[in-house]
Amino acid sequence: xxxxxxxxxxxxxxxxxxxxxxxxxxxxxxxxxxxxxxxxxxxxxxxxxxxxxxxxxxxxxxxxxxxxxxxxxxxxxxxxxxxxxxxxxxxxxxxxxxxxxxxxxxxxxxxxxxxxxxxxxxxxxxxxxxxxxxxxxxxxxxxxxxxxxxxxxxxxxxxxxxxxxxxxxxxxxxxxxxxxxxxxxxxxxxxxxxxxxxxxxxxxxxxxxxxxxxxxxxxxxxxxxxxxxxxxxxxxxxxxxxxxxxxxxxxxxxxxxxxxxxxxxxxxxxxxxxxxxxxxxxxxxxxxxxxxxxxxxxxxxxxxxxxxxxxxxxxxxxxxxxxxxxxxxxxxxxxxxxxxxxxxxxxxxxxxxxxxxxxxxxxxxx
Amino acid sequence: xxxxxxxxxxxxxxxxxxxxxxxxxxxxxxxxxxxxxxxxxxxxxxxxxxxxxxxxxxxxxxxxxxxxxxxxxxxxxxxxxxxxxxxxx
Numbered sequence: 001x002x003x004x005x006x007x008x009x010x011x012x013x014x015x016x017x018x019x020x021x022x023x024x025x026x027x028x029x030x031x032x033x034x035x036x037x038x039x040x041x042x043x044x045x046x047x048x049x050x051x052x053x054x055x056x057x058x059x060x061x062x063x064x065x066x067x068x069x070x071x072x073x074x075x076x077x078x079x080x081x082x083x084x085x086x087x088x089x090x091x092x093x094x095x096x097x098x099x100x101x102x103x104x105x106x107x108x109x110x111x112x113x114x115x116x117x118x119x120x121x122x123x124x125x126x127x128x129x130x131x132x133x134x135x136x137x138x139x140x141x142x143x144x145x146x147x148x149x150x151x152x153x154x155x156x157x158x159x160x161x162x163x164x165x166x167x168x169x170x171x172x173x174x175x176x177x178x179x180x181x182x183x184x185x186x187x188x189x190x191x192x193x194x195x196x197x198x199x200x201x202x203x204x205x206x207x208x209x210x211x212x213x214x215x216x217x218x219x220x221x222x223x224x225x226x227x228x229x230x231x232x233x234x235x236x237x238x239x240x241x242x243x244x245x246x247x248x249x250x251x252x253x254x255x256x257x258x259x260x261x262x263x264x265x266x267x268x269x270x271x272x273x274x275x276x277x278x279x280x281x282x283x284x285x286x287x288x289x290x291x292x293x294x295x296x297x298x299x300x301x302x303x304x305x306x307x308x309x310x311x312x313x314x315x316x317x318x319x320x321x322x323x324x325x326x327x328x329x330x331x332x333x334x335x336x337x338x339x340x341x342x343x344x345x346x347x348x349x350x351x352x353x354x355x356x357x358x359x360x361x362x363x364x365x366x
Numbered sequence: 367x368x369x370x371x372x373x374x375x376x377x378x379x380x381x382x383x384x385x386x387x388x389x390x391x392x393x394x395x396x397x398x399x400x401x402x403x404x405x406x407x408x409x410x411x412x413x414x415x416x417x418x419x420x421x422x423x424x425x426x427x428x429x430x431x432x433x434x435x436x437x438x439x440x441x442x443x444x445x446x447x448x449x450x451x452x453x454x455x
Binding site: 115116118119120121122123125126129130131133134137178179180181182183184231232234236 | 381382383384385386387388390391394397398400401402410412413414415416422427438446448
């Protein structure tokens, strides 16, 4: 797990054209010892120590605007002059060490979970199934339309040698996969992996001579305007993505129709639907019709979506891999899953669900 | 601030519901129903709980339900508020 984080860091630093000694900041989600070792990955201290980083700025934690939270913290730090090159990481080992488990034994349950666990609502699959059921009730989303999130991802994953599931997935296979919590079936849930994603956030004035033209952060969305609890969010047809998405567009003169590629979190298929609507890439309630049939979201479609296979087929790298793919799409560096049918000038990246949501708009310089 | 407990009628409406088929919790019969119940007292006053005494194919959004307190095995004097279809519906 620690070696994965270090390998990933070394690869990102080399890809950027930097030396490890240039890295003067470190940010990560969610920090060590949060939700079990497989979920949290190594602590920031272990990674900093192993890589010999001498950070002028460091931050790792879980109560942030989703898994992109540390990217935003890094961006604010370089903007404020606290660091020049911040290494940002998310490392998971859920394939070998398992998903976080909420214990049913051992007496009283503390905090917010005490309103969930006694009713066997032990997994985000169950919490979000309640959102998806309500959304289907209000907007008429069909099981097949939901399934197209998974089918779209699988189609793209076939082009990604690092994806976990690369064989084609048919609608029949999707519809006959076992139920987890209605309406979610097995393929609506992302696949646990061991892996580490590293992104380097650099100050605008510190990028000359680097290997890539930087992917510029045009705007960020982090707002959260509802009750920050899974079971008490008022409008179950959306999440805090609604507020993060609105904030993102309030901070740029660009428009949703300018987006060339979308990399939108799919810890569960339904979350991609919430993000498509929150980022106004489709009309409210219109995600199902947009996804249906998969034409719009193909590499040559109106809005190529989750081009690396997403977490549903690529693997549950927990948010940060969407950002890495977004950068590579801007750089023309995404290999077989590169969008070539149009120039990629603007990419929307989003991660999270429930009350932990954040999004970024990335663009080419100039 | 005046924060405290208030009695409620124990009646409400299913706001959303899921039928859980995966064995997340050892020893619990599958499938079971997890629901958000909106209580009659106030819009948005919701409780995450289970719907019991109801077949999964019968439960639906908008269904009227009422509370049933179920003792927790092995925890003396502790009971949980679960909900069942309202009498006569």
